[in-house]
Amino acid sequence: MARQMTGAKMVVQALKDQGVDTVFGYPGGAVLPIYDEIFQQNDIRHILVRHEQGAVHAAEGYARSTGKPGVALVTSGPGATNAVTGLTDALLDSIPIVVLTGQVPTFMIGSDAFQEADTVGITRPCTKHNWLVKETDRLSQTIHEAFHVATSGRPGPVLIDIPKDVQFASGDYVSPKAADTSRYQPQMKGDLAAITELVEAIEKAERPVFYTGGGVINSGPAASQLLRELVDATGIPITSTLMGLGAYPASGENWLGMLGMHGLYEANMAMHGCDLMICVGARFDDRITGLISAFSPKSKKAHIDIDPSSINKVVKTDIPIVGDVGHVLEDILKVWKARGRKINRAAVDKWQGQIDEWRKVDCLKYKQAGKVIKPQYAIQRLEELTKGHDRYVTTEVGQHQMWAAQYMGFEDPNRWMTSGGLGTMGYGFPASIGVQMAHPDSLVINVAGEASWLMNMQEMGTAVQFRLPVKQFILNNERLGMVRQWQELLHGERYSHSWSEALPDFVKLAEAFGAKGIYCDNPDDLDDAILEMINHDGPVIFDCLVEKHENCFPMIPSGKPHNEMLLGEASTQGAIEAGGAVLV
Amino acid sequence: MAALKIKKGSTSHSAYNLRPAFSDVQEKHTLAVLVDNEPGVLARVIGLFSGRGYNIESLTVAEVDHTGHHSRITVVTTGTPQVIEQIKTQLGRIVPVHDVHDLTVEGAAVERELGLFKVTGEGEKRIEALRLAEIFRANVVDSTLESFVFEITGAPEKIDAFADLMRPLGLVEVARTGVAALSRGSA
Ligand SMILES: Cc1ncc(C[n+]2csc(CCOP(=O)(O)OP(=O)(O)O)c2C)c(N)n1
Ligand SMILES: [Mg+2]
Numbered sequence: 001m002a003r004q005m006t007g008a009k010m011v012v013q014a015l016k017d018q019g020v021d022t023v024f025g026y027p028g029g030a031v032l033p034i035y036d037e038i039f040q041q042n043d044i045r046h047i048l049v050r051h052e053q054g055a056v057h058a059a060e061g062y063a064r065s066t067g068k069p070g071v072a073l074v075t076s077g078p079g080a081t082n083a084v085t086g087l088t089d090a091l092l093d094s095i096p097i098v099v100l101t102g103q104v105p106t107f108m109i110g111s112d113a114f115q116e117a118d119t120v121g122i123t124r125p126c127t128k129h130n131w132l133v134k135e136t137d138r139l140s141q142t143i144h145e146a147f148h149v150a151t152s153g154r155p156g157p158v159l160i161d162i163p164k165d166v167q168f169a170s171g172d173y174v175s176p177k178a179a180d181t182s183r184y185q186p187q188m189k190g191d192l193a194a195i196t197e198l199v200e201a202i203e204k205a206e207r208p209v210f211y212t213g214g215g216v217i218n219s220g221p222a223a224s225q226l227l228r229e230l231v232d233a234t235g236i237p238i239t240s241t242l243m244g245l246g247a248y249p250a251s252g253e254n255w256l257g258m259l260g261m262h263g264l265y266e267a268n269m270a271m272h273g274c275d276l277m278i279c280v281g282a283r284f285d286d287r288i289t290g291l292i293s294a295f296s297p298k299s300k301k302a303h304i305d306i307d308p309s310s311i312n313k314v315v316k317t318d319i320p321i322v323g324d325v326g327h328v329l330e331d332i333l334k335v336w337k338a339r340g341r342k343i344n345r346a347a348v349d350k351w352q353g354q355i356d357e358w359r360k361v362d363c364l365k366y367k368q369a370g371k372v373i374k375p376q377y378a379i380q381r382l383e384e385l386t387k388g389h390d391r392y393v394t395t396e397v398g399q400h401q402m403w404a405a406q407y408m409g410f411e412d413p414n415r416w417m418t419s420g421g422l423g424t425m426g427y428g429f430p431a432s433i434g435v436q437m438a439h440p441d442s443l444v445i446n447v448a449g450e451a452s453w454l455m456n457m458q459e460m461g462t463a464v465q466f467r468l469p470v471k472q473f474i475l476n477n478e479r480l481g482m483v484r485q486w487q488e489l490l491h492g493e494r495y496s497h498s499w500s501e502a503l504p505d506f507v508k509l510a511e512a513f514g515a516k517g518i519y520c521d522n523p524d525d526l527d528d529a530i531l532e533m534i535n536h537d538g539p540v541i542f543d544c545l546v547e548k549h550e551n552c553f554p555m556i557p558s559g560k561p562h563n564e565m566l567l568g569e570a571s572t573q574g575a576i577e578a579g580g581a582v583l584v
Numbered sequence: 585m586a587a588l589k590i591k592k593g594s595t596s597h598s599a600y601n602l603r604p605a606f607s608d609v610q611e612k613h614t615l616a617v618l619v620d621n622e623p624g625v626l627a628r629v630i631g632l633f634s635g636r637g638y639n640i641e642s643l644t645v646a647e648v649d650h651t652g653h654h655s656r657i658t659v660v661t662t663g664t665p666q667v668i669e670q671i672k673t674q675l676g677r678i679v680p681v682h683d684v685h686d687l688t689v690e691g692a693a694v695e696r697e698l699g700l701f702k703v704t705g706e707g708e709k710r711i712e713a714l715r716l717a718e719i720f721r722a723n724v725v726d727s728t729l730e731s732f733v734f735e736i737t738g739a740p741e742k743i744d745a746f747a748d749l750m751r752p753l754g755l756v757e758v759a760r761t762g763v764a765a766l767s768r769g770s771a
Binding site: 120121124125128129132149183184307308309311312313316 | 606620623624627628631635666669670673674676677678679680682
């Protein structure tokens with residue numbers, strides 16, 4: 001039997017019925033009725049952020065670390081426009097979030113009313129889908145459909161714009177069970193003929209490699225489990241994109257490390273030289289492929305993806321399999337086992353031998369000498385001192401992000417949250433807040449650059465207010481390091497506006513917010529300082545002063561193929577040609 | 585290219601797929617996109633084309649099933665085979681899109697368009713315009729002493745040809761509906 005209630009009450013009821021326990025938000029005129037309902041209940045915790053961008057990134061962090069959709073609630077106009085960066089970030093990284101925005105009352109829409117913005121118009125290209133709800137009777141159905149769309153198929157952000165009069169009016173509430181979600185039903189099972197074709201290719205391959213991505217994580221823990229089983233049973237080497245780290249454990253014996261622009265030498269060389277590439281839930285992003293025309297020239301390519309539009313988008317696929325990674329991996333294992341677990345062992349062993357030669361290049365080596373902390377050393381010590389912990393890591397964007405991906409090891413999925421597709425500076429801090437909300441007793445660290453961190457530093461207020469002991473580990477090179485690196489390599493060392501000047505005293509900044517600040521500029525003090533950070537029960541800003549002009553290697557320069565990687569300072573002279581400089 | 589198992593917009597079992605998927609040849613395709621008739625759906629479809637840099641040569645939209653709230657969008661677009669495939673799969677991702685049919689590859693289809701042509705002139709030219717209109721089975725739907733408005737329906741090429749002929753005879757204004765298309769046969 002349908003229950004009557006106000007639209008505002010419906011919002012809270014629908015969230016509860018969807019199993020939501022946490023909402024990140026910021027109030028304003030157009031969402032006051034919903035805030036009034038939030039005030040009168042205790043099932044859903046509301047986390048007051050300090051900027052709507054923070055709310056959306058926090059929801060992303062919550063989602064990425066739990067596998068459940070994250071929820072944000074913001075007001076109309078500026079509240080909604082402030083959410084746009086987070087929505088775009090979630091779209092590019094396929095993160096399921098539900099954003100609720102207030103809107104001016106229906107009878108004022110189009111009149112340039114106070115804090116009116118065309119929210120569904122503005123967010124149409126940066127959401128998987130969005131809705132403007134004009135009748136209270138449609139509201140609960142729409143919210144349930146929104147959760148369904150955000151979490152099914154290739155996940156992504158959705159937005160529901162709710163005019164204020166719709167929040168005040170009463171209507172019929174439908175439960176999630178009664179809601180109609182039939183019009184969006186993506187295909188989950190892969191085509192068995194294509195799967196068999198892939199298994200045949202696996203049996204014959206001499207130089208196979210798994211190239212995995214965020215899709216494995218999105219598919220859920222079972223998919224990671226199946227991937228581990230398949231990789232270890234076949235003994236095929238595996239690399240992953242930035243988004244897929246943790247799906248296969250970094251300590252696993254077939255692990256090659258991350259691939260791509262700042263990926264490991266052995267991973268990129270394996271991609272270049274393989275004869276069978278099995279892409280699982282990744283999308284041939286330009287950070288991965290380098291020069292397309294020279295990308296893995298000799299390989300047969302299989303591509304498993306739930307999104308048909310990802311297949312043949314940039315790289316021609318020989319064996320396309322549309323379906324959910326978990327479902328498809330399960331079928332691959334079944335078919336491979338049923339056909340007798342065959343593998344071209346002699347050839348694959350030889351291939352592993354070749355890969356071991358590439359490993360010997362030791363592409364991540366660096367020297368920590370003298371009294372200045374090398375950023376790589378800082379990350380390595382952080383890794384060493386935290387890896388036994390129940391740990392979650394977020395990052396900002398820049399060199400520090402790549403060093404974290406290179407030098408930290410992830411043993412499980414959902415433990416690594418970073419802005420991959422959009423590369424959003426300012427993502428990591430609010431994301432760490434979202435992660436900590438979902439995992440109150442875990443160690444949550446944001447590996448940050450000083451410049452990125454300042455982009456959402458207002459969230460210190462949130463961390464302190466809600467006693468979230470997030471650790472802000474800032475690799476402070478007083479530079480927009482990644483920009484500086486490109487200017488060094490591509491723009492004749494003309495460092496145009498890539499200096500972080502007038503930086504705050506981060507320790508005092510922490511104290512001003514009522515948190516703890518730690519400063520360290522000496523390699524000999526680093527371990528103690530990191531331990532102090534870990535052991536402090538509360539939010540910490542760790543200002544780690546590092547070498548200012550360190551470059552991040554290996555690097556595939558723009559416009560170059562995988563086998564023309566730069567390995568260190570000596571190899572950079574004239575490495576990037578004019579053709580590459582126009583690429584981003 | 586092996587067959588893709590794509591439900592929405594699937595054209596995978598066509599011999600057409602035997603052409604090289606990454607060729608540079610520009611092709612013209614007519615797509616029929618069946619959508620829920622809800623606010624913003626046309627903006628989603630058009631936004632996809634503008635946002636991803638695809639071409640729209642012609643576009644027609646109207647509700648075709650009032651009770652089911654379904655509209656049919658007919659788009660004529662050009663691109664390389666790979667771009668055409670992308671357009672179809674990208675359209676298929678849009679939540680209110682139910683089905684994408686590529687009428688150019690799914691067997692024979694009929695395509696029709698309606699055009700209105702205003703032609704002004706006197707004497708010989710006026711008579712010649714009227715004579716040609718008869719040959720093209722265009723109707724006169726408005727007339728003054730120095731102008732005609734012709735109405736013509738047919739395949740887009742026929743309307744193009746009529747426009748070419750009318751131009752030297754005093755063509756001053758054209759309105760075209762864009763293409764409506766259906767596959768032939770009972771399927
Ligand atoms: C919002 C945003 N603006 C600009 C950029 C371009 N950008 C990429 S990395 C970078 C520098 C980051 O500096 P910092 O956070 O200090 O990290 P570092 O590279 O020094 O480790 C910039 C400006 C971006 N990714 N995001
Ligand atoms: Mg920096």
